[in-house]
Every structure is written in C-alpha cells, then in structure tokens.
Amino acid sequence: MKAALYYRVSTPGQATEDKYSLRSQKEELTKYAASQGWTVVGEFQDVGSGGKLEKKGLNQLLDFVEKGNCEVVLCIEQDRLSRLDSLGWEFLKSTLRENQVKIAEPGFITDLDNEDDEFISDLKNLIARREKKKIVLKMMRGKRQRTREGKGWGKTFWEYNYDKATGTYTINENWSWVIPFIDKLYTEKKYSYTTIAQELNKISRTPTGKEWNSALVGIRLKSKAFHGVLEKNFKNEGAISADVPVYPPLRTIETYEKICKIRKEKFKRKKVVFHHFLRKVYFKCDECQRKLSIVHSKNSYATEGYFYLAHGRHIDCKVSINSIRFDQNITKAIKEILKSENMAKKYVKIDHTQKDLEDMKKQVKAERNNLKKFSEKKDLLLPLYLDGKFSKEQLDKQYTMLETQEEHHKKQVRSLEEKLHLIKSKMFNYDLITSYLSVAERFESLLTVEEQTEMISTLFPKGIVYEKEILLEGFLSEDVPIEIAIPIDPDPFNVKNKWERDPISKYNKIQEYMNEHPHLTQKQIAEALDIGPSSIVRLRNRFGEYKNYTKVINHDPKGKAEILKEYYLKNPDASLRKTARDTGIPSTTIRRIKRDYGL
Numbered sequence: 001m002k003a004a005l006y007y008r009v010s011t012p013g014q015a016t017e018d019k020y021s022l023r024s025q026k027e028e029l030t031k032y033a034a035s036q037g038w039t040v041v042g043e044f045q046d047v048g049s050g051g052k053l054e055k056k057g058l059n060q061l062l063d064f065v066e067k068g069n070c071e072v073v074l075c076i077e078q079d080r081l082s083r084l085d086s087l088g089w090e091f092l093k094s095t096l097r098e099n100q101v102k103i104a105e106p107g108f109i110t111d112l113d114n115e116d117d118e119f120i121s122d123l124k125n126l127i128a129r130r131e132k133k134k135i136v137l138k139m140m141r142g143k144r145q146r147t148r149e150g151k152g153w154g155k156t157f158w159e160y161n162y163d164k165a166t167g168t169y170t171i172n173e174n175w176s177w178v179i180p181f182i183d184k185l186y187t188e189k190k191y192s193y194t195t196i197a198q199e200l201n202k203i204s205r206t207p208t209g210k211e212w213n214s215a216l217v218g219i220r221l222k223s224k225a226f227h228g229v230l231e232k233n234f235k236n237e238g239a240i241s242a243d244v245p246v247y248p249p250l251r252t253i254e255t256y257e258k259i260c261k262i263r264k265e266k267f268k269r270k271k272v273v274f275h276h277f278l279r280k281v282y283f284k285c286d287e288c289q290r291k292l293s294i295v296h297s298k299n300s301y302a303t304e305g306y307f308y309l310a311h312g313r314h315i316d317c318k319v320s321i322n323s324i325r326f327d328q329n330i331t332k333a334i335k336e337i338l339k340s341e342n343m344a345k346k347y348v349k350i351d352h353t354q355k356d357l358e359d360m361k362k363q364v365k366a367e368r369n370n371l372k373k374f375s376e377k378k379d380l381l382l383p384l385y386l387d388g389k390f391s392k393e394q395l396d397k398q399y400t401m402l403e404t405q406e407e408h409h410k411k412q413v414r415s416l417e418e419k420l421h422l423i424k425s426k427m428f429n430y431d432l433i434t435s436y437l438s439v440a441e442r443f444e445s446l447l448t449v450e451e452q453t454e455m456i457s458t459l460f461p462k463g464i465v466y467e468k469e470i471l472l473e474g475f476l477s478e479d480v481p482i483e484i485a486i487p488i489d490p491d492p493f494n495v496k497n498k499w500e501r502d503p504i505s506k507y508n509k510i511q512e513y514m515n516e517h518p519h520l521t522q523k524q525i526a527e528a529l530d531i532g533p534s535s536i537v538r539l540r541n542r543f544g545e546y547k548n549y550t551k552v553i554n555h556d557p558k559g560k561a562e563i564l565k566e567y568y569l570k571n572p573d574a575s576l577r578k579t580a581r582d583t584g585i586p587s588t589t590i591r592r593i594k595r596d597y598g599l
C-alpha cells in the first residue's frame, strides 16, 4: 500500500519539547509503515493548531490525495488530522473518501467508505490503546536523549528563566534568594521543611501567589538543579543526568552534599520499621468490603507495640484486630493440616457432598449467566453511542468497566469449573493440599520474618477477614483455589475495645488513675494505662479538664507556649531540666517552642 505520512504539532515549542515532537512522529510512523510493508510516497507536516483547515502541509496532503498518489494517510493519532470544526472535518473526510484513501494510526485503520467504521474505530481505539502506550514509551526516549544532551524540558524552577530560543537557563534575580535562604535554615539552624516554609511565608508568597509548603521546600533541597546538574527521573530506569552543567549554580556542591547528609540522618532516625509476616497479603474486610492491612501501633511504650489488621485512617469501618489473636493460629493451622487428614478438616474443606457439588454447579451456571449479561451489555454500547445517547468519553469508560467485570467473571467460571472437575475426579484431596503446604512445614523455626513474608504471600495472596475467622486464599493450580480458615481468638484486650465504644469510661478511668497518682506525667499515665498520650488530650477536649491533676496536659504547641510563658514569668531563671520536670513538657519540645515562639 502507498502511504502518505502526516505529522503535526500544535505549538512551535512542541516541535522540540513535547513527546510528540515532529522528529519522533516521523521516526515512529516510518518504522510503523515499514513494519506493515507500506511504501512511503509522501510526507507532510504542520506546526499549528489542529482546528484550522488552512494549513500548508494539510493542503499539500489533500492535493496529493486528489492526484491519487496514495491509498492511506498515516498519522500518529487521528487528532493530528481531525481537530477541525465539523465543516472542515467533513471536507477533509469527503476528499479522502472520494479518493478511497483510508486514515491509519499505528494499530488500526479507518475506512471512511464504511459509515460505521469511524465509530467502530473508536472502539478499536480502546483495544489499541495498549499499543499506543508502547509508542508513547518509545517517544520518551526522545526525552531521555534531550536530558543526556543537557537540553532542558518540562517545568522550570522559579529560580531560573528558560530561554526557548537558545535552550539555556539563566538565574531569575527575583527569586534566586530562595535557595541560599532555605540552605542556611536547613544546614545551620536545622529547621524542618515545614518551619522553613513558614519562614518563607513571612517574606513572600510563591510567584504564583500561593503559600510555601514543605513539599516545595523539600523539592528545592533535594534537586541537583541548583548546583547546575540537569537530572530527570524516568520510570523503570531511574535518574538520567546530563553530561554537562546546565543551570547556573545557586548553591555549591559542598552545600548540596551537606544537605544530603542531614537528610539521610533524619531519614535514618525515623526509619525504625517493624515487619509482620502477613504484610504482603491482600486482606479484605467482610464488614465493609474494603481493604484491611497490617498496621503497626506503638500504643504500648513497654514493648515494640502491636500489629493490627485494620483500615487506613479516615475510614469509618471500625474493624481492627490485634494480630496476637491469630498469628499463632496460622502456624498452628499449617502444622496441624500437615499432621493428619482429620486435623486438616478443621481448617480446609476436603470432603464434598453431593449437595456441595450441586451448589457449585449452580454457581457455575450463575457465573455463566453473569458473563453473558456483560457481553450483551457490551454489544449494546455501540448502537447506544451511535444514537447519541452518550458521549465518547462515557462510552470508553463504560466499555472499560464492562471489560474488567467480564474478565472477573470469566476467571470465576474457569476456577469453579476446574475445581468441580478436580473434585469429581477425586484429585482435590488431602495429598494435593499437603503437597501445596509442605514448603511451609518448618515455617517459624527456619525462616526470617522477611522469608516468612515472602512465603506466606506466595501461598496465600489474599484473605478475607470475618468477625471470628480469617479465610486465607491460595491457589493449588493456576485456577483452583484453596481456602484455609484461621480462627481469630477472643479479644484479650476486651477493655480496650470497651473503651473504644465508650470513651467516657476511658476518661473516667484516666481521672481515677490521676487521683491516685497526681504526680505522674501525662506520658507515664499513658504508659500505665496502655493508651496513647494524645488520647488523654482528646478526651480532655471532649469531656473537660481533669480534676486534681497538677501536671500539665499536653496541648497544641500554642497552648504549650502559653503554659511556658506563664511558667517563666514565675520562674525566670529555671533551667531547662527543671522546666521540663515542673511542666511535664519534654525538654526537646521546650527548646522547639522557645525557638518557634521566641520565648
């Protein structure tokens, strides 16, 4: 087939900077035409909006088409040709149609002779999207190349100006002060990102009129741009940097290294992570059907804390289960299943009655029906769209949604059918289960937590959490699920749960404890009662001041500042340690507040 190639970028800048630069369009399309065995007989290009028909390249292309020189016009995306008003579009289409020229994009062809083809091409577009993604990825190579060559692209920091004509950066004198300013606060005064942002806000808002925040400060401290280096991060590939200096430096490399060192230390200090062997299993809450995950809580100051199966913050579902209620039961279950068939029956359903089989058959039938429904719905979409019942965007969305659901039901049917088959042929038996679990035999004794985590998440990628048991789901073969029911022990911290439900009794309990120990600090009380110190504050805010308690309850920093101010009025010469002892505020906090509030 004889192909004419058409490239367009909407702005001159795009011609060099965008992922759809003229050069990369040309490269991709030439390659694609070759892969299809097409002969390239002409190439046309435009720089400018796709909304106007009066374009030099496009006009040349139409002349070319009218002379019967080509059979297909190949462009990277139809919108390269077609962001025209309807009149212009009709004209373009009719010219192509009259000359029996098709429009092609990598992945599919639209035959304009066929009225529905254009619409169908929209549907095909959905399927071809994956292919397009690949092309975009390839085009990213252009960006990598630019980066290596030291040519900038993307957003420019406010501290620099970018000269499009020369492709070089100069210092923006209006904003260049920001870098030495934050460098000083960070390296000398050891301020946090947030405090630095506050200091910046005292001077000025950002060039866009917004407030400075910790993220903006962080980016500036992390970026290599300010000592001259152009470095960009690429997905899957990591950082690529230019071989030559690109930005006029606003900080020295020594300062940058100093910043890195401080950041590393801060990061290290924070990063004390406790791992739980179930952390890679995907848990679902039966109560609300949302995700549950293993979280670590340091409620108790005496130990490393506890792990909970719980929802993320801000989720109203209150399901939260301390892992000591099931941890041991998992190892116990695996051991017992491996010990004997009789014991295994406690956890896994091995024997299937005639009724079970009937039920499964019914399930298969129901799933098949579901599947049919989705396919029918999918077939209905196109006519509805053609009738103008909804937009292209809605069509895409609906189509993708239906496809996902269809895929899900297909999988269900497959897995049920295979399990049914296995049961019928008596293969789903104790031996199969033990061979699956045998790798876990010496689970706790031989493996590190890391190894346990890997193994359990491989054996059981999913779990459903019910009130009294956890159903761990694995796959005996590609499609045959196995479910092991792990019992959840009754809550040994029943008190805690009662407290959750009844905050006033928690408040009273704290008050009671304070009456007995009026000289303990808030932190000590929290430790003794195994609650978080902040709960003491929260309950106070809700139910009122605690009585007969002489120590200070931690407030917000502002409140603490007030307390310290008052305390220093009475004890102007008190040492840091004495202040801490008297007020119950930790000395590090005092130091911070003194600095932040200028006491």
Ligand SMILES: [Zn+2]
Residues within 6 Å of the ligand: 285, 286, 287, 288, 289, 290, 311, 317, 318, 319
């Ligand atoms: Zn839930």
